[in-house]
Amino acid sequence: MATGHQTPPFFKRGLPPAARATIYLALCFSLLVADLRLHYLDTLRQGLTVLTYPLRIAAATPADFVRNAANYFSGLASLQKENRQLKSHQLEMDSALMFTRELERENDNLRGLLDVSKRVGLRTTAAEIVYPSRDAFSRKVIINKGSTQDIEPGSAVVDSLGLLGQVTRVFPLHAEVTLVSDKDQAIPVVVERSGLRAVMFGSGSGLLELKFLAANAEVKPGDRILTSGLDGIYAPGIPVAVVLKVTRDNSESFARILCKPIAAVERNGAVLVFNRIEPLPARPSDELERNSRRASSGRIRQRGVTEAFAGQSAPAETASAPVATPPAPVADASAPAPARAARSSAARSAPVAAASAPAAAGSAPAGREARSAQ
């Protein structure tokens, strides 16, 4: 490459190219750091997004037109067939719903009798995936509802089959959903058959991975994985994935478990956004700091557990966050449970397993999302 033209001294052309490049690159790097590490640029991004919204519309309109035209010619017969299917499906759902309402009322009554906190109330908003994000390095989709329709960052997004992802950025008229298959997305989950708690990460290739489960963990191909609800972000019991392959290697302490998402993660379609009605319980401020000091001094968390039981209603994420270091004593597992639940005998006998450490590790990133959302 040539080094560039030497500026003749009698023409004023400002700084030499190398100096200008240095200045711009320094600016770029500070932007990168500010965006990736410090999350300072959300307002700037919001503003620029609003400014570039007309460009986006201009680009999306022809694409929409092509798609709509294809729909228009899709034929009466197929629509009629779809309509019939939907009607029969609706009928099934109606009958199921009747029983569900009854069960819900009964569940509420029983929970009231046991003095257990009520299930988290959820408000759902229907939305549609407009298009997948152009960014090649992450797995995100854009949905057509935004802050004007009360979509909040951190909400879970599901489709008709299971968990799809989480709202990560909200703009006035659209929102960005990070799919469960994204590499940075961590979900606290529970194995349906064995009640084992774990964390699920995207593997980047469209599949999911169950991490930090012991090599002899009770998981086998075909098991369904549900959300555990420990982080307070995802409602418990949403289907996430089916175990595809379990590789147990004696040389490693953890099993390698690959799962396939249940939801139609890589396709377009209608989705539901779960918004919380009540805000998350307040985060106890000094818990994290104290626990980490204790962990570093070597005396581990018997006291932390008793404190969690003593009556602070510690939300799952904070109570468990400091426990993220791998060697986890069994006693930890009960720490994530809110104190009120801990008082009930049901919660005390909750399945306690080695899985508690992963649950902690997983809820930490999720908790970060929630905090940046607030």
Next chain:
Amino acid sequence: MMLPTHRSGRLLLPVSMVFVWFSMVLAVILSCIPVGRFLAMPDFVALVLAFWCVREPHRIGMGAGFILGLTVDVVIGSVMGQHATAYVLLAWAAIANARRLLWFSPAVQSLYMVPMFFMVQLVMLLLRMASGGRFPGWEYFFTCFTTAVLWLPVYYLLLLPQMRPIDRDENRPL
């Protein structure tokens, strides 16, 4: 501004900056087209930016690259500064090689542009991998070839306004 190419058989009109910026906005619009996971989509913004950096190195440069890069970062939803870094480097390389490139025919120029567009892809890949992104797959690098192939049509399209005759002919307005 007369006769920027030595092989050019005709005199070109001076460029209008309005048209330059219009072409860049158009490129940003093209880059918003939702194509899903089709990774080999040409990078229109890099193409237009590099073109004007080569043709008008004293007017379009790293500043334009920086602004365009930020806009694309916002539109695509990638990390702020990812495209900006790559485009600033691209503008630098294009300006540094502008005089040499203008000696060649458009087809050879497009060959010369492949390594520059490859650098754009590589810079973005390195930045994102360093910040914990996933590897998008090898077809990600096809973009630099599809972009370079478009150099030829874009060369004539973007020079069309300058190829108009000086005297307006009433019978042949264009």
